[in-house]
Each structure stands twice: as C-alpha cells, then as structure tokens.
Amino acid sequence: MTRGLFYFLLVVFPCWAPLSARGQEETAVPPDIVIVLADDQTWSDSGCYGNKQVKTPNIDRLAAEGMRFTRAFTATAMCAPTRQQLYTGLFPVRNGAYPNHSKVKAGTRSIVHFLRERGYRVGLSGKKHFGPPASFPFEKVSRGKMGEFIGRKKGQPYCLVVTSHSPHLPWSEGDPSAYDPGKVKLPARFVDTPQTRQAMVKYYAEITDFDRELGECMAAVKEGGREENTIFIYTSEQGAQFPGGKWTCYDMGLHVALVVRWPRKVRPGSVADAMVQYVDVVPTLLAAAGAAEVKGLDGKSFLGVLRGTTDEHHDAVFGVHTTRGIINGSPCYPVRSVRTATHKYIWNPKYTEPFRNILIGGRDKGGYWNSWVELAKTDDKARKIVEGYQRRPEVELYDLRTDPFEQKNLAGDPLLEDLERSLRGRLDAWMLQQGDKGIETELRVKAHKSVSGQEQKPEKERKKKAGGRKKASSTVLKAS
Numbered sequence: 001m002t003r004g005l006f007y008f009l010l011v012v013f014p015c016w017a018p019l020s021a022r023g024q025e026e027t028a029v030p031p032d033i034v035i036v037l038a039d040d041q042t043w044s045d046s047g048c049y050g051n052k053q054v055k056t057p058n059i060d061r062l063a064a065e066g067m068r069f070t071r072a073f074t075a076t077a078m079c080a081p082t083r084q085q086l087y088t089g090l091f092p093v094r095n096g097a098y099p100n101h102s103k104v105k106a107g108t109r110s111i112v113h114f115l116r117e118r119g120y121r122v123g124l125s126g127k128k129h130f131g132p133p134a135s136f137p138f139e140k141v142s143r144g145k146m147g148e149f150i151g152r153k154k155g156q157p158y159c160l161v162v163t164s165h166s167p168h169l170p171w172s173e174g175d176p177s178a179y180d181p182g183k184v185k186l187p188a189r190f191v192d193t194p195q196t197r198q199a200m201v202k203y204y205a206e207i208t209d210f211d212r213e214l215g216e217c218m219a220a221v222k223e224g225g226r227e228e229n230t231i232f233i234y235t236s237e238q239g240a241q242f243p244g245g246k247w248t249c250y251d252m253g254l255h256v257a258l259v260v261r262w263p264r265k266v267r268p269g270s271v272a273d274a275m276v277q278y279v280d281v282v283p284t285l286l287a288a289a290g291a292a293e294v295k296g297l298d299g300k301s302f303l304g305v306l307r308g309t310t311d312e313h314h315d316a317v318f319g320v321h322t323t324r325g326i327i328n329g330s331p332c333y334p335v336r337s338v339r340t341a342t343h344k345y346i347w348n349p350k351y352t353e354p355f356r357n358i359l360i361g362g363r364d365k366g367g368y369w370n371s372w373v374e375l376a377k378t379d380d381k382a383r384k385i386v387e388g389y390q391r392r393p394e395v396e397l398y399d400l401r402t403d404p405f406e407q408k409n410l411a412g413d414p415l416l417e418d419l420e421r422s423l424r425g426r427l428d429a430w431m432l433q434q435g436d437k438g439i440e441t442e443l444r445v446k447a448h449k450s451v452s453g454q455e456q457k458p459e460k461e462r463k464k465k466a467g468g469r470k471k472a473s474s475t476v477l478k479a480s
C-alpha cells in the first residue's frame with residue numbers, strides 16, 4: 001500500500017471497526033442501548049422524513065448524527081401487538097399477541113431475557129402494553145430516575161426503552177398555536193374540513209412535545225458520559241389514528257420511522273433504503289452486543305446495514321391486522337398484506353362485511369370523522385374516501401412508486417397477473433409459517449387477550465414526562 005493510499009483510508013474510514021465472521025461485533029465493551037418509542041406517529045411526520053411543517057428538531061438532529069431508514073415497517077398497526085413483536089423478535093400471530101390488548105404465549109422470551117443473559121440491566125420507562133409480566137420483566141424506571149438508571153454501576157451495560165404516550169389521542173399536549181390550521185398540508189387520503197385541520201395542528205403539537213421528550217433522553221444519555229458507546233434508536237411506532245393509518249395494512253399504518261445513532265460505528269447522516277421490520281430489531285441488538293444468535297426468531301439482524309457493509313435486507317415485508325376485539329371493531333375483519341420495495345398486496349378475506357372501529361360509531365376522539373361523513377353526502381371525493389375506508393375489495397394491489405397513498409387498486413389488471421400471483425404465494429407461505437389461518441385466527445382472539453387487563457389497562461393518567469411539566473390536561477384517559 002502506498003503511503004498516500006494509507007493516509008486516504010485513514011481519513012475516509014477513520015473508525016469503522018470490522019464485523020466478525022458471525023456478523024457480531026468484536027467489542028470488548030458491549031454498547032449501551034436506548035430505544036425511544038413514539039406512540040401512534042405516522043412515519044413521515046418529522047422534518048427529516050420530509051414533513052417540513054411539523055417541528056421536530058431533536059428527531060432531525062438524531063438523523064443527522066445517525067442512520068435514517070426509509071423502508072422500516074411494523075407488521076401490525078396497533079400498540080400492544082407492535083410493541084410485543086418489537087421486544088420478542090417474533091411476528092404477532094406466532095408470538096400470540098396479535099389482537100390489541102393481548103399477551104404473548106406463556107414461556108415467550110423477550111429482549112429483557114436475552115440482554116440480561118449478556119450482563120445488561122434492562123429497564124422501561126413509560127407505556128407498557130405487554131403481557132404476561134414474566135415475558136417482559138423490565139425494571140420499571142420512572143422518568144425522574146432515568147439519569148440514575150443510565151449512570152448506575154459503571155462497567156455494566158444497560159438497555160433502556162423509553163415509551164412515550166405522544167402523539168396518541170387525545171391530542172392534549174404541546175402547543176397547537178405553533179401551527180396554522182389554514183396552512184397545514186393534508187395527506188391525499190384525508191378529507192379537507194376545518195375539523196380535520198384542527199385535529200392536525202393538535203396532532204402536530206403532540207409530535208413536537210414528543211420531540212421534546214426525545215431531546216431530554218438524548219441529554220440524559222450525554223450526561224451519563226457513555227454516549228460514545230451507545231446505540232440510540234428513535235422509532236415512530238405505527239401510524240396515527242387517521243383513516244388509512246392505524247388499524248390498517250396500508251403504508252400509513254405499517255411504515256415506521258427508524259433512526260439509529262451509534263458513534264464511530266454508524267455513519268452520521270446516512271440513509272438506508274434496505275427493508276427492515278420491527279422483528280429484526282432484537283436480533284440486530286443482540287448481534288451488536290456480541291451475544292449469540294437466538295434460534296427460532298422471525299427477525300434477522302440488519303447489523304450489516306448499520307455498519308454499511310450491505311444496503312439490502314428483506315425483499316418483502318408482511319402485515320397482519322385483527323379487527324375483532326378493538327373498540328367498536330367489526331366482529332371479524334382480518335387483513336393480511338405483503339409489500340416489496342415497489343408493490344403492496346392486501347387480502348381482505350371478510351370483504352363482504354364493513355370495516356368498523358372507534359372512529360365509526362360516534363367515539364371519534366379526534367373530532368373530525370363526523371365532518372368527513374357530513375361532507376361525503378354532497379362531495380364525491382369525500383364520499384369515495386369515507387366509503388373506501390369501510391368497504392374494501394377482497395384483493396388490493398398498489399404500485400407504491402406512483403401511488404404511495406394506495407388509492408388506485410390494480411388487482412385484476414392482466415398486465416400484473418404474474419406479479420399478483422407471486423405476491424399471493426409469498427403471503428400464503430408467510431401465513432403458513434406463522435400458523436395464521438386468517439378468519440379462523442381472527443375468531444380466536446379471546447384466548448390471546450390479556451388475562452386481567454392489568455398489564456395493558458389504558459393509562460388513567462398521563463405520566464409526567466421526562467423532566468417536563470405536568471399540565472392540567474395531563475389527567476386524561478388515553479385509549480389504545
């Protein structure tokens with residue numbers, strides 16, 4: 001090697017440590033891990049993900065210091081099943097927690113067990129929404145004690161999961177006056193009414209308040225003095241409670257924001273287009289911690305993507321939605337999906353029935369749905385959106401390159417016959433591997449609901465946020 005080339009490599013690749021042959025980190029000191037989870041934040045609603053209206057300086061700063069994933073997904077767009085797949089590395093039907101307010105099968109192990117075996121202390125601060133407790137034995141960390149948890153016992157690595165209640169409904173935190181309802185740009189799936197615009201500014205205010213919480217977590221890690229050896233993750237959870245978001249398999253529900261900062265290991269300001277899923281997070285963190293691979297998980301480590309050794313991961317990701325058991329839900333309305341980098345295939349086996357949820361039937365806490373229904377009586381575009389949410393065809397096929405909001409159904413197009421058949425085959429194979437029997441699985445939700453409901457009872461009080469204020473509005477019920 002010439003001296004010039006040597007110095008070139010030293011400057012361009014100053015600190016990229018190699019991966020071992022097993023894809024694990026060769027690190028003497030395992031990294032600390034912090035995961036900050038929003039609650040019902042649509043993936044694209046932050047500055048670094050392209051929404052230039054909502055103010056998210058801390059999410060944007062984290063993205064500038066880490067890697068931003070453009071194709072990360074949850075397999076289900078509901079709180080409890082999303083969190084339980086994230087913590088177990090198993091998809092919802094296979095781990096048992098596929099309905100909302102559900103529990104995993106007895107004996108299921110989670111990130112808490114896996115990292116403890118590696119010597120970590122593992123804590124959670126905020127919303128739980130999992131069960132039974134034996135599967136998720138996190139140390140409970142109050143917001144005021146985050147600094148103590150982070151700084152405790154030098155020499156022992158830690159993993160801290162910080163789960164916010166924002167921007168989940170009710171949208172009561174933050175400052176809506178920071179946003180002008182007349183100027184907000186609405187997504188294509190939305191009906192433009194004054195009530196929708198009011199809802200959007202309240203939702204944006206909660207996102208900005210979540211961003212404040214994230215900033216406080218970043219500051220706590222910095223103060224702990226080990227930021228340089230900390231994997232810091234922000235992720236959005238599933239989409240917001242707008243039609244076509246939460247409770248669906250559309251991208252507005254399943255697509256998630258995912259940003260990973262890891263000084264000296266992950267290139268600052270990098271963007272990854274590799275398709276990853278929440279079930280991949282546990283295997284990735286275990287590999288980063290130098291732990292042995294856990295056999296039988298559904299997820300697969302994307303450590304190579306983080307380290308810049310590959311820009312590919314999955315060629316397809318999957319979705320499952322269970323309507324039975326959600327508040328005001330249809331008795332049976334399963335939805336399944338498979339998505340590639342370019343197309344989405346959705347199967348609605350109970351398409352003959354209408355879809356129903358909390359919005360439809362008078363419990364619209366966002367305060368806008370009724371305005372959509374009213375306008376739909378006279379406005380054709382509004383009517384199509386309102387009807388399309390409740391009545392769907394058996395098969396939906398979308399070209400996401402030209403139709404990111406999944407509005408033009410291409411199912412049955414003779415030119416796409418091979419693609420449609422191939423995606424259906426992928427979905428069938430996934431369901432078989434999961435033990436997922438579609439309608440039959442949907443009808444069995446009762447056996448998977450939380451035993452007492454205690455683990456997942458909707459929080460009766462908004463917890464005091466990290467170092468933040470407690471407002472009069474904070475004593476409210478946040479339904480899940």
Ligand SMILES: [Ca+2]
Binds near residue numbers: 039078079
């Ligand atoms: Ca949620």
